[in-house]
Amino acid sequence: MSIKRIALLNPNTNDDTTQMMLGIAQQALLPASRVLIEGRTAPRGQSLIVNEPALAEAAQVVQEYGPQVAAEGFDALIVAAFGDPGLTALREQLAIPVTGIAEAGIAEAAAGGRRYSIVSTTPELRNSLQYLAGRYGHADSLVSIRITRGEVQRVMQDPLRMAEALLDSCRDAIELDGAEAIVIGGGPLASAARAIAALLGVPVIEPVVAAVRLSLQRCTATTA
Template sequence: MTFVALINPNTSVATTEMMAAIARRTLRSDDGYEVLGVTVADGPTMLVDEDVLRAAGPQVLAAARSTLAGPEGERVKALVVGAFGDPGIEELRAWADVPVVVIAEAAMAEAAAGGRRFGIATTTPGLAAAIAARVDRLGRSSQYTGIRLTPGDPLELAAAPEVMRERLADAVGACIAEDGAEAVIIGGGPLGEAAEAVQGRFPVPVIGPVPAACREVRRVLERS
């Protein structure tokens, strides 16, 4: 089996389990993959602003070190970081001797394929500036139509998944109708189930970042 460790940069074990379950639908055991869900040791249950996003970087690196030093470490062939701000990515890539895939980078590459213009729909206004900076750093600004944010507190929305899904669907619709997006990313690993729920409602691709990252993992590992 090819082991892939999916690191959740927040401390919600339920979120880790949800993202790992989504990942396993792309990195399937029938195809020889095993997804290990890894939860960081310290931090908030959801990353909602730039301060906690920055603070998550060292926690991600520590979780990766612990995982690769652990009993399954020698079998782990790739790491996935499951937060849309891609915390700790530079340090992790500099240190790790296995491929490191991050969900924002992978989702943007997929959304922008073929020159498509893409938008992002998410629940965290406190991360809007960080997301825009990540778009710019990845060289995607010319294709980026902007971000659409759901109304309401992100943590309260996370506790009301049906409401969150509908508000995200409204945000996706605005990306398409008002901003001209030809693809829309649901901006957040913890929004993975919501992303799956709203896919198929729209005439353009709605991209869940966790499956996008897993598809990138497959491409990277199958090339090596």
């Protein structure tokens, strides 16, 4: 059985974020799995996607850069930003499976009709998050979109502050909105999501890990 290669494409220009998400993605693999995940960082765009113009720019970059990445011989590709920028257009261009972390994370959170909440740090992307829930067929079970308190750049720059802010918003989603699962809405939030998961009484879906699982399923399906 040949080794499967999956590209994790970070649509923002922050290579540290790419490496963090790559580490989490690799930890999601079983020890005996014959899968290699490699990170790739967008060559241009924004270091952090916090609004609609940045999301649109990221979509364009993904459409242009994604085929170059795929041409390196990958068996699948993950778009590792929660807005899934450029996902549909890239999927139409490529013959390999293309998976978005929002697509995968929302699907896991809403599995079986479970009531879920999206918790994120980007207030200007609230409408796009609502749109994604509907696009993927899970709008009916979405009970809330919770945005962390505080200025987004400051929250994101301090890992401890980010984890605390996410924890507070997750608790609000559970206690006030009745969420039975939480999906953390952001690739750069992956490490904080892991840090707070054990402190909550409901499943906390890490979208990067969910995307690895879905991408592997799709790889298996295409070779079956």
